[in-house]
Amino acid sequence: MSLAMPLAIAAQSTPVDPETIRALEERAFNAWPARQSVLQGGWVFRLSGGFTKRANSVNAIEAGASFSGVRAAAEALYARHGLPPVFRISPLAPTTADQELADAGYTHFDPSLVMATAGLDAAQAHACVQIETTPTAAWLDGFAAANGVAAQNHAVHHAMVHAIALPCAFATLHDGAGRTIGFGLAVLERGAIGLYDIVVDPALRGQGHGRGLVCALLQWGRDVGAGSAYLQVRAVNGVAQRLYAGLGFGEVYQYHYRIPPVKG
Numbered sequence: 001m002s003l004a005m006p007l008a009i010a011a012q013s014t015p016v017d018p019e020t021i022r023a024l025e026e027r028a029f030n031a032w033p034a035r036q037s038v039l040q041g042g043w044v045f046r047l048s049g050g051f052t053k054r055a056n057s058v059n060a061i062e063a064g065a066s067f068s069g070v071r072a073a074a075e076a077l078y079a080r081h082g083l084p085p086v087f088r089i090s091p092l093a094p095t096t097a098d099q100e101l102a103d104a105g106y107t108h109f110d111p112s113l114v115m116a117t118a119g120l121d122a123a124q125a126h127a128c129v130q131i132e133t134t135p136t137a138a139w140l141d142g143f144a145a146a147n148g149v150a151a152q153n154h155a156v157h158h159a160m161v162h163a164i165a166l167p168c169a170f171a172t173l174h175d176g177a178g179r180t181i182g183f184g185l186a187v188l189e190r191g192a193i194g195l196y197d198i199v200v201d202p203a204l205r206g207q208g209h210g211r212g213l214v215c216a217l218l219q220w221g222r223d224v225g226a227g228s229a230y231l232q233v234r235a236v237n238g239v240a241q242r243l244y245a246g247l248g249f250g251e252v253y254q255y256h257y258r259i260p261p262v263k264g
Helices: 002-009 018-029 070-080 095-103 135-144 153-164 210-223 238-246
Strands: 036-040 044-049 058-060 086-089 107-117 131-134 168-174 180-189 192-200 228-234 250-259
Touching: 018 107, 018 180, 018 192, 018 228, 018 250, 036 070, 044 070, 070 095, 086 095, 095 250, 107 238, 131 210, 135 153, 135 168, 135 180, 168 210, 180 210, 192 210, 210 238, 228 238
Parallel strands: 058 086, 192 228
Antiparallel strands: 036 044, 044 058, 086 250, 107 228, 107 250, 131 168, 168 180, 180 192
């Protein structure tokens, strides 16, 4: 499915086709695979030992899927695994789901945007960006550390990266002196690449390094036959949103999490 249509629809401020949303959601699930998944009536319960919300949350995978009984089933399943039931609410979820969770005391958390491009016009190789198609031990450790992954979670993190079944680009950004200053991951599926965890040394941000890293990954995507790209970014990260908008990304839809109430 082309990603050109979502941008055209978003620009007209009209609802995005649910099939477009579903295609992007599927890509994102495949690009960051959960260790275990349970399917139930148009929903998927993803579990990965509590590491990352996106791999440990309940997600709608069919537009308009009923939420009846889903909360109770999720609460029981996650409790069995010693995890809190976290719900990720995308436009595929019915409005009744978000309302039921709110009424039950679940807190609205971490609103985010899915952005996409209709093409790869910003693609450009960068001499300081090294891209490999398999992750080295140094890349895995550096990528995890740069993204704030605690040392005790490195084994799970690395296993999840190795579990990605699709073609990947593992990018390392260096400065002029050869020091590592950034990392990024791109995953190819169905003619689109997803960009994940693009990170640059905080002390060096605002100097164009992030742009160069993204453009290099887009070039990799073009080289392997992709015609579009997508990514997820937190709503509070206006700097990143402006960077991506300048590279041709536009908002397609939003999502947020609902996390359970704190027990007294």
